[in-house]
Amino acid sequence: LICRADFMHALENDIKPAFGVSKDEFDSYISNGIIVWGQPVTDVLEEGQLRIRQTMKSEMTPLVSILIEGPPNSGKTALAAHIALLSKFPYLKFCTAQTMLGFSELAKCQQLKKIFEDAHKSTLSCVVVDELESLLEYAPVGPRYSNNVLQTLKLLLKRLPPKGRKLLIIATATHRDILEQLGLLPSFSKVIHLSNMSSGKHILHVLNEIEHCFNDNEMRILEKKLHDKKVWIGIKSLLDLIEVARQADENARVLRFLTQLEEIAGMT
Ligand code: ATP
Ligand code: MG
Structure with missing residues (x-):
């Protein structure tokens, strides 16, 4: 006999959400945990908590986006993933150039668009966009970058979720000045500096x-x-x-x- 308890057990253990995968992926970006070694970490975590609350509670701001910006190896990716998990939102998604290796510019734009469209289907969503410079294929020689990806990101960072839905975006980057030049900074509700x-x-x-x-x-x-x-x-x-x-x-x-x-x- 199958009863309600069996369904609840399956829901808990067997059924993965159709979109918005998995805690495991997020955990893999926090392989060594989060050590609160000083004020800079506390500051980022507090801002994160504040923005999670803002996303959930505020009627006026259905779209909240933060950028964690800091030097290489300072722990940006891990903190972004950690804050996303703290939100416990039902749709969590991690965008990174690492999983788009070999994608054409067009394919990248389509993938980004799909991730945000799926996010808009859930009442509460959190999307991490890791290493903006890599997604933009930024290279200091030239300098060069993908204008297609840039325009796509700009639009997606601005697009409001449909009525009743809420979205928190957490992006990371290393070179604040480059994003400034590309005109991406004003797209964020808040830019947080993470120090070494x-x-x-x-x-x-x-x-x-x-x-x-x-x-x-x-x-x-x-x-x-x-x-x-x-x-x-x-x-x-x-x-x-x-x-x-x-x-x-x-x-x-x-x-x-x-x-x-x-x-x-x-x-x-
Ligand atoms: P990169 O410049 O290469 O993108 P990064 O700044 O994104 O590097 P992470 O990839 O996040 O750095 O690496 C941080 C590592 O340190 C992770 O393994 C994480 O588990 C661990 N860690 C421990 N304490 C902290 C902390 N307070 N903040 C961030 N990461 C931490
Ligand atoms: Mg990183």
């Missing part, structure tokens, strides 16, 4: 949060060396360094980590 880690304290925060990395003794040395230093490094680069140090021989790893950190983060 700038102090030794930020790094220590990450080290303290990651387990099985350095032992207590090593941490004491690192704290002495780092607590008053200025640095400049993205979270993704730091996590790489930590991973390398982890593989290294125990008696060499602190020194090795500090040397590499100095090289990449320019400690003063």
